[in-house]
Amino acid sequence: xxxxxxxxxxxxxxxxxxxxxxxxxxxxxxxxxxxxxxxxxxxxxxxxxxxxxxxxxxxxxxxxxxxxxxxxxxxxxxxxxxxxxxxxxxxxxxxxxxxxxxxxxxxxxxxxxxxxxxxxxxxxxxxxxxxxxxxxxxxxxxxxxxxxxxxxxxxxxxxxxxxxxxxxx
Numbered sequence: 001x002x003x004x005x006x007x008x009x010x011x012x013x014x015x016x017x018x019x020x021x022x023x024x025x026x027x028x029x030x031x032x033x034x035x036x037x038x039x040x041x042x043x044x045x046x047x048x049x050x051x052x053x054x055x056x057x058x059x060x061x062x063x064x065x066x067x068x069x070x071x072x073x074x075x076x077x078x079x080x081x082x083x084x085x086x087x088x089x090x091x092x093x094x095x096x097x098x099x100x101x102x103x104x105x106x107x108x109x110x111x112x113x114x115x116x117x118x119x120x121x122x123x124x125x126x127x128x129x130x131x132x133x134x135x136x137x138x139x140x141x142x143x144x145x146x147x148x149x150x151x152x153x154x155x156x157x158x159x160x161x162x163x164x165x166x167x168x169x
Contacts, residue, residue: 011098021087021090021091027052028050030050033048033049047060094127097126097128101124101125104117
């Protein structure tokens, strides 16, 4: 009985992790940088540059947004294209892991013998682990290099909730 409860608990955690990965695609604050605040124009004190996988925006202290959507796939930087592909691959692999885990759980009666169920749940667990590592392996690398490099001391990018959110998944 405890094995079945452990499988259900693991399945629910993997569903929650997959939802976290899906939410990371829609989050706005992938890169955030505050520009200004050190003098200059008396009208615009501080401005924020922020971008995600689908657009980049500029917001000033008067709350005026100026956003530019990325029109075509090849118009963005290479690491953004790679992160988009990795996110979609992680979502697909996680969905395959759902199906295999659901078929392999003890409380479901879809499928064949016990050995077949063990193989399915093992393959589903491997799919979930690989999809999580698949995503976070390249996700934070370009942002961490830009955030901690000394090349542009006035424009530093901050990590925001999406990086922490995706690492938790």
